[in-house]
Amino acid sequence: MLASLSRTVPRVATRLTSAPRLAxxxxxxxxxxxxxxxxxxxxxxxxxxxxxxxxxxxxxxxxNRDPIMPPSDQGTYENPVLVPSGDGARTVGFVDPATHAIYWFNLAKGKVHFIKNLGLYFKMEELKSE
Structure with a gap:
Protein backbone atom coordinates (compact mmCIF):
# COMPACT_ATOMS: atom_id res chain seq x y z
CA MET A 1 0.00 0.00 0.00
CA LEU A 2 2.79 2.40 0.85
CA ALA A 3 4.50 1.60 -2.43
CA SER A 4 1.37 2.38 -4.49
CA LEU A 5 0.87 5.63 -2.58
CA SER A 6 4.46 6.67 -3.25
CA ARG A 7 3.86 6.18 -6.99
CA THR A 8 0.48 8.00 -7.03
CA VAL A 9 1.45 11.20 -5.19
CA PRO A 10 4.31 12.20 -7.54
CA ARG A 11 2.08 11.63 -10.60
CA VAL A 12 -0.70 13.85 -9.19
CA ALA A 13 1.80 16.52 -8.19
CA THR A 14 3.35 16.43 -11.67
CA ARG A 15 -0.06 16.83 -13.31
CA LEU A 16 -0.93 19.82 -11.11
CA THR A 17 2.33 21.64 -11.73
CA SER A 18 2.45 20.94 -15.45
CA ALA A 19 -1.08 22.23 -16.09
CA PRO A 20 -1.17 25.26 -18.39
CA ARG A 21 -1.44 28.61 -16.62
CA LEU A 22 -4.57 30.52 -17.47
CA ALA A 23 -3.23 34.08 -17.42
CA ASN A 64 -12.05 77.29 -2.24
CA ARG A 65 -8.62 76.30 -0.96
CA ASP A 66 -7.16 79.80 -1.11
CA PRO A 67 -6.30 81.47 2.19
CA ILE A 68 -8.59 84.19 3.47
CA MET A 69 -6.67 87.40 4.12
CA PRO A 70 -9.16 89.69 5.87
CA PRO A 71 -8.90 93.48 5.72
CA SER A 72 -7.46 95.14 8.83
CA ASP A 73 -10.89 96.40 9.99
CA GLN A 74 -12.42 92.90 9.85
CA GLY A 75 -12.37 90.42 12.73
CA THR A 76 -14.38 92.29 15.36
CA TYR A 77 -17.64 90.97 16.79
CA GLU A 78 -19.62 93.52 14.76
CA ASN A 79 -17.58 92.83 11.59
CA PRO A 80 -16.34 89.20 11.76
CA VAL A 81 -14.14 87.51 9.17
CA LEU A 82 -16.59 85.91 6.72
CA VAL A 83 -15.79 82.36 5.62
CA PRO A 84 -17.86 81.18 2.62
CA SER A 85 -19.53 77.76 2.73
CA GLY A 86 -22.25 75.95 0.84
CA ASP A 87 -22.95 73.59 3.75
CA GLY A 88 -24.37 74.14 7.23
CA ALA A 89 -20.91 73.83 8.77
CA ARG A 90 -17.30 74.19 7.69
CA THR A 91 -13.93 73.23 9.13
CA VAL A 92 -11.42 76.08 9.02
CA GLY A 93 -7.70 76.04 9.71
CA PHE A 94 -5.41 78.87 10.78
CA VAL A 95 -1.72 79.24 11.45
CA ASP A 96 -0.93 80.27 15.03
CA PRO A 97 1.36 83.33 14.85
CA ALA A 98 3.38 82.25 17.91
CA THR A 99 3.93 78.53 17.24
CA HIS A 100 3.32 78.40 13.45
CA ALA A 101 1.20 75.30 14.06
CA ILE A 102 -2.03 74.76 12.15
CA TYR A 103 -5.14 74.69 14.33
CA TRP A 104 -8.59 73.68 13.15
CA PHE A 105 -12.05 74.72 14.30
CA ASN A 106 -15.61 74.25 13.06
CA LEU A 107 -17.86 77.08 11.99
CA ALA A 108 -21.62 76.61 12.21
CA LYS A 109 -24.29 78.57 10.37
CA GLY A 110 -25.47 81.68 12.22
CA LYS A 111 -22.85 81.64 15.01
CA VAL A 112 -19.90 83.99 15.57
CA HIS A 113 -16.74 82.19 16.73
CA PHE A 114 -13.92 83.89 18.65
CA ILE A 115 -10.41 82.48 18.19
CA LYS A 116 -8.35 83.44 21.20
CA ASN A 117 -4.97 82.67 19.57
CA LEU A 118 -5.67 85.21 16.83
CA GLY A 119 -7.95 87.60 18.69
CA LEU A 120 -10.39 87.50 15.75
CA TYR A 121 -14.06 86.69 15.28
CA PHE A 122 -15.19 84.43 12.44
CA LYS A 123 -18.62 83.81 10.93
CA MET A 124 -19.75 81.48 8.18
CA GLU A 125 -21.12 83.20 5.09
CA GLU A 126 -23.73 80.98 3.48
CA LEU A 127 -23.40 80.69 -0.29
CA LYS A 128 -26.62 80.80 -2.25
CA SER A 129 -27.27 77.84 -4.54
CA GLU A 130 -28.00 78.57 -8.18
Whole structure:
Protein backbone atom coordinates (compact mmCIF):
# COMPACT_ATOMS: atom_id res chain seq x y z
CA MET A 1 0.00 0.00 0.00
CA LEU A 2 2.79 2.40 0.85
CA ALA A 3 4.50 1.60 -2.43
CA SER A 4 1.37 2.38 -4.49
CA LEU A 5 0.87 5.63 -2.58
CA SER A 6 4.46 6.67 -3.25
CA ARG A 7 3.86 6.18 -6.99
CA THR A 8 0.48 8.00 -7.03
CA VAL A 9 1.45 11.20 -5.19
CA PRO A 10 4.31 12.20 -7.54
CA ARG A 11 2.08 11.63 -10.60
CA VAL A 12 -0.70 13.85 -9.19
CA ALA A 13 1.80 16.52 -8.19
CA THR A 14 3.35 16.43 -11.67
CA ARG A 15 -0.06 16.83 -13.31
CA LEU A 16 -0.93 19.82 -11.11
CA THR A 17 2.33 21.64 -11.73
CA SER A 18 2.45 20.94 -15.45
CA ALA A 19 -1.08 22.23 -16.09
CA PRO A 20 -1.17 25.26 -18.39
CA ARG A 21 -1.44 28.61 -16.62
CA LEU A 22 -4.57 30.52 -17.47
CA ALA A 23 -3.23 34.08 -17.42
CA UNK A 24 -5.42 36.81 -18.90
CA UNK A 25 -3.13 37.39 -21.89
CA UNK A 26 -5.55 39.80 -23.53
CA UNK A 27 -5.30 42.11 -20.53
CA UNK A 28 -1.52 42.10 -20.33
CA UNK A 29 -0.85 42.15 -24.06
CA UNK A 30 -3.05 45.16 -24.73
CA UNK A 31 -1.11 48.05 -26.20
CA UNK A 32 -3.52 50.66 -24.81
CA UNK A 33 -3.22 49.90 -21.10
CA UNK A 34 -4.38 53.38 -20.01
CA UNK A 35 -7.91 52.64 -21.22
CA UNK A 36 -8.13 49.72 -18.80
CA UNK A 37 -7.48 51.86 -15.71
CA UNK A 38 -10.69 53.47 -14.43
CA UNK A 39 -10.57 57.23 -14.03
CA UNK A 40 -12.27 59.43 -11.44
CA UNK A 41 -14.78 60.88 -13.86
CA UNK A 42 -16.52 57.61 -14.73
CA UNK A 43 -19.18 58.01 -12.06
CA UNK A 44 -17.38 55.97 -9.40
CA UNK A 45 -16.92 58.88 -7.01
CA UNK A 46 -19.71 59.84 -4.65
CA UNK A 47 -20.21 62.33 -1.84
CA UNK A 48 -18.05 65.44 -1.72
CA UNK A 49 -15.49 64.11 -4.21
CA UNK A 50 -18.26 63.24 -6.68
CA UNK A 51 -19.78 66.70 -6.33
CA UNK A 52 -16.35 68.28 -6.78
CA UNK A 53 -15.76 66.34 -10.02
CA UNK A 54 -19.23 67.20 -11.30
CA UNK A 55 -18.65 70.94 -10.76
CA UNK A 56 -15.14 70.71 -12.28
CA UNK A 57 -16.74 69.57 -15.55
CA UNK A 58 -18.71 72.84 -15.52
CA UNK A 59 -15.54 74.83 -14.86
CA UNK A 60 -16.40 75.72 -11.25
CA UNK A 61 -14.02 75.17 -8.33
CA UNK A 62 -16.41 73.82 -5.68
CA UNK A 63 -14.01 74.11 -2.75
CA ASN A 64 -12.05 77.29 -2.24
CA ARG A 65 -8.62 76.30 -0.96
CA ASP A 66 -7.16 79.80 -1.11
CA PRO A 67 -6.30 81.47 2.19
CA ILE A 68 -8.59 84.19 3.47
CA MET A 69 -6.67 87.40 4.12
CA PRO A 70 -9.16 89.69 5.87
CA PRO A 71 -8.90 93.48 5.72
CA SER A 72 -7.46 95.14 8.83
CA ASP A 73 -10.89 96.40 9.99
CA GLN A 74 -12.42 92.90 9.85
CA GLY A 75 -12.37 90.42 12.73
CA THR A 76 -14.38 92.29 15.36
CA TYR A 77 -17.64 90.97 16.79
CA GLU A 78 -19.62 93.52 14.76
CA ASN A 79 -17.58 92.83 11.59
CA PRO A 80 -16.34 89.20 11.76
CA VAL A 81 -14.14 87.51 9.17
CA LEU A 82 -16.59 85.91 6.72
CA VAL A 83 -15.79 82.36 5.62
CA PRO A 84 -17.86 81.18 2.62
CA SER A 85 -19.53 77.76 2.73
CA GLY A 86 -22.25 75.95 0.84
CA ASP A 87 -22.95 73.59 3.75
CA GLY A 88 -24.37 74.14 7.23
CA ALA A 89 -20.91 73.83 8.77
CA ARG A 90 -17.30 74.19 7.69
CA THR A 91 -13.93 73.23 9.13
CA VAL A 92 -11.42 76.08 9.02
CA GLY A 93 -7.70 76.04 9.71
CA PHE A 94 -5.41 78.87 10.78
CA VAL A 95 -1.72 79.24 11.45
CA ASP A 96 -0.93 80.27 15.03
CA PRO A 97 1.36 83.33 14.85
CA ALA A 98 3.38 82.25 17.91
CA THR A 99 3.93 78.53 17.24
CA HIS A 100 3.32 78.40 13.45
CA ALA A 101 1.20 75.30 14.06
CA ILE A 102 -2.03 74.76 12.15
CA TYR A 103 -5.14 74.69 14.33
CA TRP A 104 -8.59 73.68 13.15
CA PHE A 105 -12.05 74.72 14.30
CA ASN A 106 -15.61 74.25 13.06
CA LEU A 107 -17.86 77.08 11.99
CA ALA A 108 -21.62 76.61 12.21
CA LYS A 109 -24.29 78.57 10.37
CA GLY A 110 -25.47 81.68 12.22
CA LYS A 111 -22.85 81.64 15.01
CA VAL A 112 -19.90 83.99 15.57
CA HIS A 113 -16.74 82.19 16.73
CA PHE A 114 -13.92 83.89 18.65
CA ILE A 115 -10.41 82.48 18.19
CA LYS A 116 -8.35 83.44 21.20
CA ASN A 117 -4.97 82.67 19.57
CA LEU A 118 -5.67 85.21 16.83
CA GLY A 119 -7.95 87.60 18.69
CA LEU A 120 -10.39 87.50 15.75
CA TYR A 121 -14.06 86.69 15.28
CA PHE A 122 -15.19 84.43 12.44
CA LYS A 123 -18.62 83.81 10.93
CA MET A 124 -19.75 81.48 8.18
CA GLU A 125 -21.12 83.20 5.09
CA GLU A 126 -23.73 80.98 3.48
CA LEU A 127 -23.40 80.69 -0.29
CA LYS A 128 -26.62 80.80 -2.25
CA SER A 129 -27.27 77.84 -4.54
CA GLU A 130 -28.00 78.57 -8.18
Missing amino acids: PKAFFSSKDVDNLIPSDDEGRQTGRRGAELEWEKKGVDLY
